[in-house]
Amino acid sequence: MKNKSIILVVLCTLLTFFVGCDRDFEEVNLNPNDPTEVPADLLLGNLLFSTANALYSVQASIDQGSGWAQHMAKVQYNDEMRYIPREGTILGAWNNFYVITASDGRKMADLAIEQDNTAIQGVALVMQAYGFLMLTDLFGDIPFTEALSAEAGNTLAAYDDQEVVYAGSIAFLDQAISLLSSSTDEISSSQDLIFSGDKSSWIKFASSLKFRALMRESGVIDVSAQLQQLVDAGNLFSSRDEEAKFPYLEADPNANPLFETVDFGGRGEYKINQVLVEYMDGTNAITDARLAVYAELNDDDEYRGKPSGLLDLPSDEFGYTNVSSIGAKYLAPTAPGYFVSYTELQFLLAEAAKKGFISGGDAAAETYYLAGIRSSLAENGVEDSFDTYVAQGTVAYTTNAAIEKIALQKWIALYGQGMETWIEWRRTGIPELTPAIASTLGSIPVRFTYPNLESSLNGTNYDAAVSSQGPDALTTPVWWDNN
Structure with missing residues (x-):
């Protein structure tokens, strides 16, 4: 009897213990290191970093962007400079701007709505717009x-027509x-x-990006009223201190991708293009102090570029030592990654005023034109050359x-911003460039072709897009390109 009593007491105690432990079990046993809901703004840091890396990926931004706009060239491995892009580069651009910029922007916006944070929702919408605009500028529909x-x-x-994507x-x-202004x-x-939480800076980023987008489509639709509204609102960048740029760090893997590939990665085949050099060394009646920043002296103590698209490289004529390398400023690990720059905005404003x-x-x-030039010279540490530079007949403003x-x-000022340089060159057609030699x-x-996976996995919609836009070719212009 005594043993049975002991057993009964133990069983009752255990029953009481388990019933007690079950109370509020879910609340007590939550893992603080594995939250079920992520604060929306925790997505922002990686979203900005990854978008900047997509913009400055050397294969897309330099091999194709700066290469096709004839800012940079290569003395070896230059298929892309001869307009033979890698499928992996095209797929990478498609995936990065969709999966990271647009998709993570959408997720951040949805979380912000759930968490009732209209400021983060506004930021997320800016980044979504940025991703979709980059995608449509690269691919079209x-x-x-x-x-x-x-x-x-x-x-x-x-697929949607590019006009729909822009709208x-x-x-x-x-x-x-609207959200950022009232939040x-x-x-x-x-x-x-990029802005350390300052909402007014995000408003200026959104406004300046909108101005760029409107100027992109200004050749095919009337956007004058919207452009004037942006100017009147007073929320465009007013100095280089306000521009949208990503601050890279000193060490790999958080350094500028150009540094990581060319300097840290030992890829010395990347050089400056002969066309750009000749617009800066006096050949085309412009002497530009930025050349000494854009490029390094070659072994003959000269600034010498290489033409686009030669075969049989490196050669005695164009090799690693007799063509100027990219300037140290642009290979610095902390060289910023620009989303939209004050300098570019000034030139867009100048064009809008003139038109x-x-x-x-x-x-x-x-x-605006002189402000753009001054800003670029200052950015490159040669602002003291401003008066001499703008006094040259080929530079001085003339109606x-x-x-x-x-x-x-x-075009000259956008050096280092490969994708933006190429996209804007496509829109303006200036300067007149000769296609690669070989x-x-x-x-x-004038565009990227669609990734091969689209035709195989999304074939019906891909076929409809090609039927609407034109052949899926590098030479098919996008909607706003009327050159």
């Missing part, structure tokens, strides 16, 4: 309305500006790696050649 809907069961997204992306920016919520300064899209006419156009001079100076394409590429 792309999935937009049905994009990023795989979780909802749609893995075969239809939707600009609507994102308008919504972002009392916070943006994590530790996660916001009558915004008020001010030639007087405003010249002011009859203003559009050509604005576009040329923007290329059978016949012209400089």
Whole structure:
């Protein structure tokens, strides 16, 4: 009896213990290191870093962007410079801007809505717009309305005309500006790696990006009223201190991708292009102090570029030591990654004023033009050459050649920003460039072809896009390209 009593007491004690432990079990046993809901702004740091890396990926930005815009060249392994891009590079650009920039931006926006943070929602919309605009500028017609809907069961997204993508992306920016302007919520300064949580800076980024997008489509639709509204609102970048750029760090893997590939990775075949050198060394009646920053002296103590697209390299004529390497400033690990620069914005404003899209006419156009030049010279540490530089006849603002001079100076100033240089060159056609020497394409590429996976996995929608836009070729212009 005594043993039975002991057993009964033990059983009752255990029963009481288990019943007690079961109370609030889910709350007590939550793992603080494995949260079920991530704060929306924790996605922002990686989103910014990965987007900057996609922009500055050497294979896409330099081999194709700067190479096709004839800012840079290679003395070996130069198939891309001859307009034979790698499928992996094209797929990488497609995936990066969809999976990281647009998709993570969408996830961050959805989380921000759930967590009632309108400031983070605004930031997320800016980044979504940035991703979609880059995709459509690179490829043309792309999935937009049905994009990023795989979780909802749609893995075969239809393509939208580029005009639709632009309208939707600009609507994102308008919504972002509205949310950020009225929000009392916070943006994590530790996660916001470009503006440290400052909402007004994000408004200026969104406004300046919208101005660029509107100028991109200004050749095919009337955007004057929208451009003037942006100027009147006073929320465009007003100095280089306000521009949107990613601050890379000193050491791999957080350094600028150009440094990581060329310097840290020992890829010395990347050089400056002969065409750019000749627009800066006096050959084309322009002497430019930035050349000593853009490039290094070769073994003969000269600044010497290489033409695009030669075969049989390296050679005695164009080798590793007799062609100028990329300048140390642009190979620095901490060289920033620009999303939208103040310098570029000034040239866009100058063009808009000259064309009558915004008020001010030639007087405003010249002011913006000179501000763009001064900004670029200052950025490269040669601002003291400003007066001498703009006094040159081929640089000085003139009403009859203003559009050509604005576009040329923007092309020179965008050095190092490979994708943006090539995209803007496609829009303006200035300067006039000759296709690579050893290329059978016949012209400089004006878009990326779609990744091969699209035709095999999303064939019906891919075929519809090709039927609408034109052949899936490097030579098929996108909607806004009317050159």
